[in-house]
Amino acid sequence: MSIGESHRALRDEVADQLRSWILDGTLAPGSRLGEGAISERLGVSRLPVREAFRRLEAEGLVQTAPRRGVRVAVFDQEELATIQEIRLALELIAVRKTAERRDSETMNELERVLLAGSQAAEAGDQSALKRLNGDFHELLAGGTGSRVLVALLRSVRNQAHHLVGGLVTSPEDSWSEHARVIRAVLEADAEMAALLMRRHLHDRHESQRATLTPNP
Amino acid sequence: MSIGESHRALRDEVADQLRSWILDGTLAPGSRLGEGAISERLGVSRLPVREAFRRLEAEGLVQTAPRRGVRVAVFDQEELATIQEIRLALELIAVRKTAERRDSETMNELERVLLAGSQAAEAGDQSALKRLNGDFHELLAGGTGSRVLVALLRSVRNQAHHLVGGLVTSPEDSWSEHARVIRAVLEADAEMAALLMRRHLHDRHESQRATLTPNP
DNA sequence: CTTGACAATCCTGCATACAGTATCGCAGAC
């Protein structure tokens, strides 16, 4: 591993910045992203911005119209439902495979997260829980050892997250369900872990639907 | 013939060309893709090539190492198995949703493909069958109305295809299974269509595994 | 003959520059 590998390409920095702006709502869905404006704002040339656009485009966070620039992605209800369905399927594959593989490093990390999460829940540390909830999903994807699955899941999660406009459930509620999944994975009970994950995501999905369409 | 004079965005042309070169084996897995060599060969500047790289990178066809260029993707057996699993899950979602939605245009197209495929199978027209088999999968993805799913499936199929090095089953065998799936979709029998699709992909997967690891 | 270090060369990453096209505003006509 050479020193140069740690050097981060400017396009990656730009992509990360834009991603967080999109996910935290700074850039609203449908808003236009001009190369010039972004490059000026970030103090880089237009080229890294363009390459970052291509990546975000592949992640589904932005949509490109030829000769008309880039916009923050906007999807309809039906597409949102499909994305949730895709995410559920991929998360189930991930949690099963991780529980079956039992990669030692992942298991250690999961134990660490489980411990830290319990403490954070007891202390009522919301921001720590939010971070740990994110770690949870990343670990389950990474535990499969599949770069493809990690990339797909990250992409689908981004889409789902930015479409529903952020968290509709409290970090504590998410955490208690996550903790159960982690315990099942640590006990190598893949089917139980998958069942818990399915229930977890299904509940989230339903509560989001209820929020979005309040009148049945 | 240089494609630099076309009206379509050059990055799309370059990406298409590179994709077909990768899928048909002209560019072998692991081979390095230099910006300069590609741009010179296609008669364009390096910039469209770079942007095409980003897209192929997102599609999983190439892998990028910082400062060390781009290589045609190489995955191990385990990753291959995961990709097949992902593909199966996504195809099942697609076929179910298409059968439930029954989008009229897609249904018409499926009927057309079914008819044309039967004729081609009777005539023994291999190349036509190959094309229709491709149409089959594209239609099932498109019938969901989800651009996200279409993009994901195309990406995963590319990976699976290029990893196993092409077709291991005859177009006729694929076609007969495809035809059954189409009939189930046209009859709005989503569960039957999903079952047939599952069996179809599972059989392909097994025969590929057998080919790759001849000694059990 | 093998191995390690150094240097030349190649290539990637980024910035700047230019051409072509879409968008927007304004003016004039119906």
Added chain:
DNA sequence: GTCTGCGATACTGTATGCAGGATTGTCAAG
């Protein structure tokens, strides 16, 4: 008052140039 056509402007798409790191070849030492 509204619609249409023209022009200016801004932005995308593409090309070229340059700096810094990576790769490779060579030479010398063990």
